[in-house]
Every structure is written in C-alpha cells, then in structure tokens.
Amino acid sequence: MGGRGKRIHPLPYADPNLPVQPRSMDPSKDLAAYGYGSVAWKERMESWKQKQESLHQMRNDGSGKDWNGDNDDADLPLMDEARQPLSRKIPISSSQINPYRMVIIIRLVVLGFFFHYRVMHPVHDAFALWLISVICEIWFAMSWILDQFPKWFPIERETYLDRLSLRFDKEGQPSQLAPIDFFVSTVDPLKEPPLVTANTVLSILAVDYPVDKISCYVSDDGAAMLTFEGLSETSEFAKKWVPFCKNYCIEPRAPEWYFQQKIDYLKDKVVPNFVRERRAMKREYEEFKVRINALVAKAQKVPDEGWTMQDGTPWPGNNVRDHPGMIQVFLGQSGGHDVDGHELPRLVYVSREKRPGYNHHKKAGAMNALVRVSAVLTNAPYMLNLDCDHYINNSKAIKEAMCFMMDPLVGKKVCYVQFPQRFDGIDRHDRYANRNVVFFDINMKGLDGIQGPIYVGTGCVFRRQALYGYDAPKTKKPPSRTCNCWPKWCFCCCCFGDRKTKKKTAEPKTEKKTRLFFKKAENQSPAYALSDIEEGAPGVETEKAGIVNQQKLEKKFGQSSVFVASTLLENGGTLKIASPASLLKEAIHVISCGYEDKTDWGKEIGWIYGSVTEDILTGFKMHCHGWRSIYCIPKRPAFKGSAPLNLSDRLHQVLRWALGSVEIFFSNHCPLWYGYGGGLKCLERFSYINSIVYPFTSIPLLAYCTLPAICLLTGKFITPELTNVASLWFMSLFICIFTTGILEMRWSGVAIDDWWRNEQFWVIGGVSAHLFALFQGLLKVIAGVDTSFTVTSKGGDDEEFSELYTFKWTTLLIAPTTLLLLNFIGVVAGISNAINNGYESWGPLFGKLFFAFWVIVHLYPFLKGLVGRQNRTPTIVIVWSILLASIFSLLWVRVDPFLAKNDGPVLEECGLDCN
Ligand SMILES: O=c1ccn([C@@H]2O[C@H](COP(=O)(O)OP(=O)(O)O[C@H]3O[C@H](CO)[C@@H](O)[C@H](O)[C@H]3O)[C@@H](O)[C@H]2O)c(=O)[nH]1
Ligand SMILES: [Mn+2]
Numbered sequence: 001m002g003g004r005g006k007r008i009h010p011l012p013y014a015d016p017n018l019p020v021q022p023r024s025m026d027p028s029k030d031l032a033a034y035g036y037g038s039v040a041w042k043e044r045m046e047s048w049k050q051k052q053e054s055l056h057q058m059r060n061d062g063s064g065k066d067w068n069g070d071n072d073d074a075d076l077p078l079m080d081e082a083r084q085p086l087s088r089k090i091p092i093s094s095s096q097i098n099p100y101r102m103v104i105i106i107r108l109v110v111l112g113f114f115f116h117y118r119v120m121h122p123v124h125d126a127f128a129l130w131l132i133s134v135i136c137e138i139w140f141a142m143s144w145i146l147d148q149f150p151k152w153f154p155i156e157r158e159t160y161l162d163r164l165s166l167r168f169d170k171e172g173q174p175s176q177l178a179p180i181d182f183f184v185s186t187v188d189p190l191k192e193p194p195l196v197t198a199n200t201v202l203s204i205l206a207v208d209y210p211v212d213k214i215s216c217y218v219s220d221d222g223a224a225m226l227t228f229e230g231l232s233e234t235s236e237f238a239k240k241w242v243p244f245c246k247n248y249c250i251e252p253r254a255p256e257w258y259f260q261q262k263i264d265y266l267k268d269k270v271v272p273n274f275v276r277e278r279r280a281m282k283r284e285y286e287e288f289k290v291r292i293n294a295l296v297a298k299a300q301k302v303p304d305e306g307w308t309m310q311d312g313t314p315w316p317g318n319n320v321r322d323h324p325g326m327i328q329v330f331l332g333q334s335g336g337h338d339v340d341g342h343e344l345p346r347l348v349y350v351s352r353e354k355r356p357g358y359n360h361h362k363k364a365g366a367m368n369a370l371v372r373v374s375a376v377l378t379n380a381p382y383m384l385n386l387d388c389d390h391y392i393n394n395s396k397a398i399k400e401a402m403c404f405m406m407d408p409l410v411g412k413k414v415c416y417v418q419f420p421q422r423f424d425g426i427d428r429h430d431r432y433a434n435r436n437v438v439f440f441d442i443n444m445k446g447l448d449g450i451q452g453p454i455y456v457g458t459g460c461v462f463r464r465q466a467l468y469g470y471d472a473p474k475t476k477k478p479p480s481r482t483c484n485c486w487p488k489w490c491f492c493c494c495c496f497g498d499r500k501t502k503k504k505t506a507e508p509k510t511e512k513k514t515r516l517f518f519k520k521a522e523n524q525s526p527a528y529a530l531s532d533i534e535e536g537a538p539g540v541e542t543e544k545a546g547i548v549n550q551q552k553l554e555k556k557f558g559q560s561s562v563f564v565a566s567t568l569l570e571n572g573g574t575l576k577i578a579s580p581a582s583l584l585k586e587a588i589h590v591i592s593c594g595y596e597d598k599t600d601w602g603k604e605i606g607w608i609y610g611s612v613t614e615d616i617l618t619g620f621k622m623h624c625h626g627w628r629s630i631y632c633i634p635k636r637p638a639f640k641g642s643a644p645l646n647l648s649d650r651l652h653q654v655l656r657w658a659l660g661s662v663e664i665f666f667s668n669h670c671p672l673w674y675g676y677g678g679g680l681k682c683l684e685r686f687s688y689i690n691s692i693v694y695p696f697t698s699i700p701l702l703a704y705c706t707l708p709a710i711c712l713l714t715g716k717f718i719t720p721e722l723t724n725v726a727s728l729w730f731m732s733l734f735i736c737i738f739t740t741g742i743l744e745m746r747w748s749g750v751a752i753d754d755w756w757r758n759e760q761f762w763v764i765g766g767v768s769a770h771l772f773a774l775f776q777g778l779l780k781v782i783a784g785v786d787t788s789f790t791v792t793s794k795g796g797d798d799e800e801f802s803e804l805y806t807f808k809w810t811t812l813l814i815a816p817t818t819l820l821l822l823n824f825i826g827v828v829a830g831i832s833n834a835i836n837n838g839y840e841s842w843g844p845l846f847g848k849l850f851f852a853f854w855v856i857v858h859l860y861p862f863l864k865g866l867v868g869r870q871n872r873t874p875t876i877v878i879v880w881s882i883l884l885a886s887i888f889s890l891l892w893v894r895v896d897p898f899l900a901k902n903d904g905p906v907l908e909e910c911g912l913d914c915n
Helices: 027-034 039-061 094-120 124-151 161-168 194-205 225-248 255-260 274-298 362-377 397-405 437-448 488-494 499-504 530-534 540-557 561-567 580-590 614-624 647-665 682-714 724-748 752-783 811-837 839-858 860-867 872-893 906-910
Strands: 087-091 155-159 180-186 214-220 326-331 346-351 382-387 414-418 460-463 628-631 639-641
Touching: 094 124, 094 724, 124 437, 124 682, 155 397, 155 437, 161 397, 180 194, 180 362, 194 214, 194 225, 194 255, 194 274, 214 225, 214 362, 225 274, 225 326, 225 346, 255 274, 326 580, 346 362, 362 382, 362 561, 362 580, 362 614, 382 397, 397 414, 397 460, 414 614, 437 628, 437 682, 437 724, 437 752, 540 561, 561 580, 614 628, 614 647, 614 682, 647 682, 647 752, 647 811, 647 860, 682 752, 682 811, 682 839, 724 752, 752 811, 752 839, 752 860, 811 839, 811 860, 839 860
Parallel strands: 180 214, 180 382, 214 346, 414 628
Antiparallel strands: 087 155, 326 346, 382 460, 414 460
16 A cells, blocks of 8 residues: 555646646635535525526427536527437425525534533533543534535436437437447356346347447456356357347346346237247246356366366366466357347457466456456447446436437536446345445435545446546537647557448458467567557657657556557547457457556556445546546436345445445545545545545444443433533434434435434444454554455345345454343343332433433344344344343342442442543
8 A cells, every 4th residue: 555645646647748638626616616605605506596597498498508507608509409418407406405404504503502512511420421422422423514515415317318319329320329348347156146147248238229339348357167158158148138128128138137027028018929039038048047057056066177168178267366368259240140130249258367476456456457458459438337246227228328428518527427226136124224225315416416426336337538547628628639639650540440440341250259368478468569550650750759658658558559549549449450369469468467567557547446445446536637427317227236135244245345445544545635636526525535434433333332331330321410401402403313314305205214224224334344344444554464355145046035034143243232232231220220219210211211222223123133034033022021021020129230329339330430
C-alpha cells in the first residue's frame, strides 16, 4: 500500500501533447449547490422552479428544447422527435421532498439542544456510563450527518427508448448504436456453478442489441477446464437459444429463470408456432443442463495426471497458481451461425496468466486484464461488467444505458451508468436485508442528484475512456480527438477502421475452433513492434515526436503498441490490417502477469487496486476526475443476481465489504484526504466518507448495546433524572427520527418492513462483521497480513430456502450472542430487582427496559438465525421459558444475585468505576 504522503494528484498526465481536459470545476456552481439556505441556494431553487414550469409547458405543447438539467443553457432548436433528449430527470415532487428537508433541519436543531443538555448534565454517580454514552451519541450524530445530507437532492430518471431507435437504430438502415463489450467474472466453478455462469452468458448473447456490436468476455480466475468446457457447451446451445429469444421476444433471456417463471407464458403471445417451439426449447435446455451437470460431476475428482482437453493435450491451467494466459474465441463471425443462419455475438474465454510471486489483485486484476484483451480484439467504446451470477433480466437494459451514454448533451460527461442490484430467490421476509433496498432506492437516488451513484461492482455500463484515467471533458465543448491534431504515427489508427468495415473484410479464421490459444511464459513479447504500427507514416520529425509520445503512453498503459493505439480511438474500432491470429497473440501478451509492472494499471487506470471492495475505489477515482455517473432504474429490473441466504454467509459477505472499506480508509485513496481540488463534489465526498468509515461505528455501537444490560444490572442510568424540559428534547428527538424515516419512505417508495430490516441488520452487522473487519484491517496495516476475497457461493436451485436455515459456526457469531445474553440477563435482573424493591422502582426501570428491548428487537433476526429451523419453535420457547422461569424463581425466592444492598456496592461487582 502506498505511502500517505502522496495524496493529491492535480493533473496526473500533464503532458502537453495529450488531450487532457482541464477539470470542469465551477466554484460558483458548487457553492450554490451546497450552501443550504444561502442566497445562492434560494436562487437555485427559484431557477429550478422556473425550469419546472417551462418544462411543464414544453411537455404540453410538445416542443423539444433540451431540459436535461445538466446543461442549463444549451439551446437546441425545436426539432422533431428524433432530436429530443433521450432521457429526463424527474425531481421528487416538492410536496414530498420539502417536508422531508424541513424535518431534517428541525432534527439538526433538536440535536443541538439535546447535546447541550447531555453535555451539561453529567450523571455523578455513574460518570463512566454517562461519558461513554455521550461519546457514542456524538459519533452516531456525526454518522447520521454523513448519511443524511447526500440525500438532500434525490432524483429519478426516465428514458425514451423510442427516441433512441429513431435516432440511431432506424429500421432498414445499418444501426448506429455504439458497440459494447460485456465482461463476466468468475473464479471458482464449485462455488459459482457453471450453469449459473452459462445463464448469464446466454442472457448476454441474446440481448436486444445489434449482434455485430456486442462481444462477451468471460474471465476465469480459477483457470478451470470445467468453466472452459461449460462455455463451449454454452456456445453450442446459444445457437438455438438466441434465435428463440429474439423470435418470440421472451423475457428474461436466461433460460433457467425463464422456464422457472410462474406466470402465464402464453399471455401476449400470438405466433402459432410459439407453444411448440417453447416446448422443444425447454427440452433442449433440459438436455443442455444435463450435459453441464455431467461436466460438473466429472470435475469433482481431479485425475492424477491433471486434466486433458478433448484433443489430448494437457489443460494448461492444471496448476491454478502457475499457468499461462489462455484465450479462446467462440462464436462470432467465423464461429458458426445460429439455427436461423444469423450471426452470433463473439464469446471469448479469457484466463489471465498466473505466476507465483505476483500480486494478482483479485477481481480488479481480472477486470483490467479483460479491459486490455477487449481493447485489442474489439475495442468497443462502452463496456458492461457483471458478476457471473448477475444475468440480464431486461433485454433492453443496454439501450437504457445508451439513452444516457449516446445523448450528445448529457453523455460526454458520464463515466458510467449504474443499475440497481436486484436479487432472486431471497426469502419473503428478507431476514438479513440482502436486498439492500434502503441503499439502492434511497441513498443511490440521492447521490444521482449530486454527482451520481457509486459503482457497486456489477450491472454497470462504463465509458472506456473514463476507465483510462482521463479527466472528464468540460461541459461546453466535448473533446474531439480527430487525427489532424495528432502526430503522424497515429494516422495508422485511423485505418484501424470501425467494426463495420472490419466485418466485411474479415479474414479467414486461422485457428481451429477447438484449439485453445495460449502461449508459454518464456517467450512472451509484444506481437507488434512499434515499427509495425508506424508503417507508412512519413516524416522523420513527427515520427520522433510520435515515438516520444508513444513511449510516454507505454509507460502508462504498458508495452503493447496495439493496446496503446487502441486507447486513442475514442469511438472504438480495431486494427484492420492485423490477422485474427496475430491479434490473439497480442491479447495473450496483454494478460501476462508482468504486463502491469511499472505502469499505471490499478493506480490511475482501470479498476483500482488496494481494496477487496475495488468497486468503491474505482468509482471514487472517476468522480475525482470530475466525471458524473447516472443511476438508471428501468421498470423491469435490468439485472438480477443471487445473494447469500444464511446468516453465516451473509455475515462473511458483509465482513468482506467492511474490510474493503477499512482498507480504503488506511490507503492513500482515503476520501477524507484524497482528491481535493479535483472534480469531486462536496456532498459526494460525504457519501464516500460514509461508505468507508461505517465499520468504525461498530465500536460505539457495541458499547451502546452493552449499556442497557449494565444499567439494568447496576441500577444506574446514562442520564440523570429527567426534568420536564429535558424530556421534551428527548421526545422531540425521537419524533424527528421517526418522521425523517417515514418521510424518507414516502418519497422513495421503500416499504416499512424493508426499512426496519435494514435498521436491524445495521446493528447485527455492526456488532459482528464490521467489528471483525476493523481488527483484520488493522492487522493488515500493522502486520501486513494480506486480505483475501472469499467468494460467496451462488447456491444451487435445490430446495427452496433450505439455505436460509443452514447453520455454520463462525467467530462472527460471538459478539452478538453475548450481547443478547447480557441483555436478557439484564432484563431478568432488573425486573426481579424492581419486584424486590417495591412500587417506586418501576418508574426508572421502565426507561432501562425500553433500552434493553431496543437492543433485543434489533438482534431478533440474528437470534432466529442462531436457532435455525429444525427446532425453531421449540428453541425459542426454551429461551423464553428460561427467561420467564428465572424471573419467577427469583421472585419466589426473593434473592437478588446482583444487588446485595439497595444502595449499591454493586459497582465493584460490575467492574465499572462509575464515579
Ligand atoms: O479473485 C477473484 C475474486 C472474485 N472474482 C469475482 O468477483 C465477483 C463478486 O464476487 P461475490 O463473491 O459474488 O461477491 P459479492 O459480495 O456478492 O459481490 C459484490 O461485492 C464485490 C466487492 O466485494 C463486488 O466485486 C461485486 O461486484 C459485488 O456484486 C464474482 O463474479 C467473482 O467471480 C474474481 O473474478 N476474481
Ligand atoms: Mn455476488
């Protein structure tokens, strides 16, 4: 991990010859955006209101002025439908958002008075309790502020797919939609079943987009022949599946989920052949599934001599930690057509080289390898990355993204379009808040009104140029990288041509389809020397300048002229003169493990290294470069994935996320210090800070959850006896907290149970996984213990929810279990004590019991998970009966184990010095 000294990189590539755009920072605009209640803010509100009105008018008379908020003064003349903006911002209605904002302000004021009271009124006979609780409360208040204010300007968006097709995809004309490369990452075929990956790949190949514009790259970090063979089977099955999807417009286009739908599949279907074809296809899919199962069964036991491929050669990836890079192209122009004779999208298997002694950077490293391979082979200007279990659920998803990316006005500044993560197969009550609804439907909408949502690792369409570490273009004039402003050596880039010309001149395939392409490590060298690229570029001077430039770029992007040349093509396209075989050779070169040495990969370019939550870091970097991102929520969820169902797996996932945040906190990319003076907006920074400091909240949370038990056991409390004024502040604070919650649910449409699950899991995760993450993170910083990326298993499709009830013991369970026990004991002790001491002691007890109750209800789903299903009812009954039994027995015997006398030598017993 880099030192903390080098934090700010004002202009990382200040090379005069490079098309670096100065950052688009407009201080006046930024101030206006964040000075709540200031004059500027009021003006902004006014102009917004005016805009709303004119917008309304425009809708009514159907004129097409650009009203996409980002370009206030862009004057598009009134034009026909095809020239209208492709998307629109929909602010939350003021009747919903204004009360919400008002309550937030009130809450802030009340909080001030609350703390004034708390600080001025220490509890003298329980000073430690008071001090700890006040510190915790201050911390909670601060984390509330970090979480709350990025939700000040929530927005939603609407896309116009019909306008997109009118403009770029007219019928009867060659489509002008931009090409896109799909990335799928997989690592362990046992935890991530090949059938799951196959479904994802099939949903990509069948997506509703021109075939010649899409390519699918699958990264196999496990170098598993099972994955490879699974993909080979998948490519064969795709020849039947893809035309079926397209002919009958079915959704979703992942067969497993399509056939599993419990809806009337004949609804809206009018083609007479459909029923017959569907039946046949279902059969085909079942046969395919069995073939995959057979592969999986075969892969259970590794033969002594390792795996052998069908042609008899040994599988190059037999040693997972030490193997060459492998690439295999399935389908595509020369890989056979579908059963209707149409072309299929390219499907590329990629397993990057692994050697001992190299840091492979987990998923981020895999993604960067794909960025380079795809740049060499297809170089689409956009790419979409998906985890192997996240299939395309809405075949129009890519078009949705293009409504932003290809919009001439909004698009240029957009680095990525993030879709919310949605899940299948979660238990109805979503016990462990797997759906994360609060995050995806509240926080992310809030961020979209500022600088855009954070990147969540999957379901995200990127602009390739934004991943290359460039600053965002200025608002007014989007950059045009035409060749006349470039040194001559770049001329050859222009003859790379775009895909369409390439398609026509495609060369005969030289590789036999079944042969896997890989190369031994010893003689890895660039397949293209600089001279190849410069062929035909006249002029010694310019040539020299070109070489210098080229060298600079190679220092940044690595030693591949083909790759470097590809980075200069803003609109994509590849080298026309090269044969597929030589391109594959180059592709092997760019996935070799030494390739990234001494380059900017993972530091400034591509997916950023240094954290197991590479996603936060990667998005953060782009926002620092002044890009904005877009949050797109189509009616039909764009992508769907799976989530860990049982308690232990879920806690481990949350542990990894929290650990990733702690890693970022201690890295030089910590949002608290990094990137000032760049393009990162203030509230956006708040949100990033929130997303990396939250594991630290686990410490005050743990303390706060222990307090009620201690209070009950000792008979002390964290506040002195409340005066009327004081209880007024307490009450108002409670009411404010409650109302913000309610109003938030109202504008976002999140249901109360989702919201409540989120609260519960915040406590459960907080006192277990986040706490551990903190320790592991510190261990990493102090002792250099490396962190690992444990993938979650993407369950099978066996018995429904059986996963939910599996119980696996892990140390993560200790802290919450102890808390639960302590609070139960506290309740028992408190009640029995009150009974012993007569009527007047019930009043103060009430507050403490409420406090303990708060802890117990938050941990309730945890208790359920602990208890499991087999003896679900009995065990809970047992727990409760133990509780009640002890209360009554204590009452009966009238002994009090915790209080010897009424006025308290208890303090020594609990170990707290409360004075
Ligand atoms: O060395 C590795 C480790 C993981 N992966 C892939 O990373 C993805 C995510 O792994 P998963 O176990 O499903 O993690 P989740 O917690 O479910 O994933 C969320 O959180 C991750 C960050 O921790 C993000 O990378 C993911 O995109 C996001 O969906 C999977 O496709 C893996 O195949 C690799 O390619 N190489
Ligand atoms: Mn996952």
